[in-house]
Amino acid sequence: MxxxxxxxxTALGPVCSVMGELPEFTLSAGGGFLLGGLFTRYTLTADxxxxxxPADLEMTQAMDQFNYGGYLxxxxxxxxxxxxxxxxxxxxxxxxxxxxxGSYFNDIPLDGTGTETMxxxxxxxxxxxxxxxxxxxxxxxxxxxxxxxxxxxxxEGEDTQNRADGKTxxxxxxxxxxxxxxxxxxxxxxxxxxxIKYPFFLRAELVYRFRLKTPAERESIDYVQDRFGISxxxxxxxxxxxxxxxxxxxRVALGCRFF
Numbered sequence: 001m002x003x004x005x006x007x008x009x010t011a012l013g014p015v016c017s018v019m020g021e022l023p024e025f026t027l028s029a030g031g032g033f034l035l036g037g038l039f040t041r042y043t044l045t046a047d048x049x050x051x052x053x054p055a056d057l058e059m060t061q062a063m064d065q066f067n068y069g070g071y072l073x074x075x076x077x078x079x080x081x082x083x084x085x086x087x088x089x090x091x092x093x094x095x096x097x098x099x100x101x102g103s104y105f106n107d108i109p110l111d112g113t114g115t116e117t118m119x120x121x122x123x124x125x126x127x128x129x130x131x132x133x134x135x136x137x138x139x140x141x142x143x144x145x146x147x148x149x150x151x152x153x154x155x156e157g158e159d160t161q162n163r164a165d166g167k168t169x170x171x172x173x174x175x176x177x178x179x180x181x182x183x184x185x186x187x188x189x190x191x192x193x194x195x196i197k198y199p200f201f202l203r204a205e206l207v208y209r210f211r212l213k214t215p216a217e218r219e220s221i222d223y224v225q226d227r228f229g230i231s232x233x234x235x236x237x238x239x240x241x242x243x244x245x246x247x248x249x250x251r252v253a254l255g256c257r258f259f
Contacts, residue, residue: 023077023128023136030203031072032253034084038065038211040092042243044221046100050229057098057105057228061243063114065090071120071251073203078127080140082251084120089113092153100228110155114163116181117150124187134195141188144209148181169216170223180216185209187249199257204250211245 040063046055069086094110124142131137151163161168166176189207196202221233221241233241 023130025077026075026257027077027259028075028199028201028255028257029073030075030253030255031070032203032251033070034068034086034249034251036067036086036209036247036249038067038088038090038209038245038247039063040065040243040245042217042241044224044233044239044241046228046230046233046239048230048238050231052101052229055098055100055228055230055239057096057100057230057239059097059224060095061092062094063090063092063245065114065116065247067249071253073253073255075255078125080122080124080126080142082120082122082124084122086118086120088116088118090115100230112153112155112158112168114153115150116148116152118146118183119149120144120146122187126191128193134201136193137190138193139190140205140207142186144185144187146183146185148178148183151178151181163216170220174219174223176216176219180219181214183214184212186212193255201255201257203253203255205252207249207251209247209249 040061042061044057044059046057048055065088067086067088069084071082071084073080073082091113092111096105096108098105122142122144124140126138126140128136128138152160153163153168154160155168163169163181164176164178166174169176187207187209189205191203191205194202224230225232230239231237233239235242
């Protein structure tokens with residue numbers, strides 16, 4: 001038994017040497033720029049008899065977006081709070097195939113481009129490891145909430161339209177507000193701090209973000225239910241809906257350590 005304990009303590013040695021002592025508490029703040037992308041891929045399928053007739057449908061939604069902007073941060077060793085403003089440029093395509101409500105739909109596309117401006121707030125937990133004097137790395141996990149300031153679309157061959165008026169969403173018969181594009185993200189990634197000349201340091205963070213469905217996306221599902229009379233789509237049911245909005249983000253900033 002003693003031999004097993006000795007082996008266990010020996011194995012723990014390298015782990016403890018990497019982790020070392022608890023990080024010294026510091027307070028810092030700074031600001032910089034960010035670059036990133038978001039990718040949406042959703043598929044909805046239905047094959048059922050409805051009060052409006054048989055429904056055998058496949059709908060897809062795809063969107064690729066490039067984001068850029070700036071941010072400010074406050075850091076307290078184990079936690080980081082950031083405020084960011086970012087602009088997004090995207091291209092989207094939506095398709096509809098099949099039969100529903102007595103009508104046939106044969107690869108009907110809806111293409112176009114869009115822009116948005118978002119104000120974001122992120123709260124993340126982190127744990128720094130010192131690699132050498134003046135250089136540390138840390139994993140981080142957090143939540144991010146974005147408030148929509150501008151939401152516009154330009155369908156192929158048409159003028160740019162405000163998405164909040166509902167005319168570029170569904171059939172324009174539903175009430176839309178800009179807040180329906182407010183969104184919640186789960187962020188996970190890692191960061192690096194490099195002291196350049198005390199108290200100033202460079203910070204770089206790379207995170208991957210997963211967005212939960214927005215109120216606008218949930219409204220779109222409600223619309224499809226009403227239009228074709230189908231049941232509520234679920235991940236493993238029939239009708240079935242699958243997909244995700246996700247993407248990476250790189251943040252680079254100059255920080256100042258107060259103590």
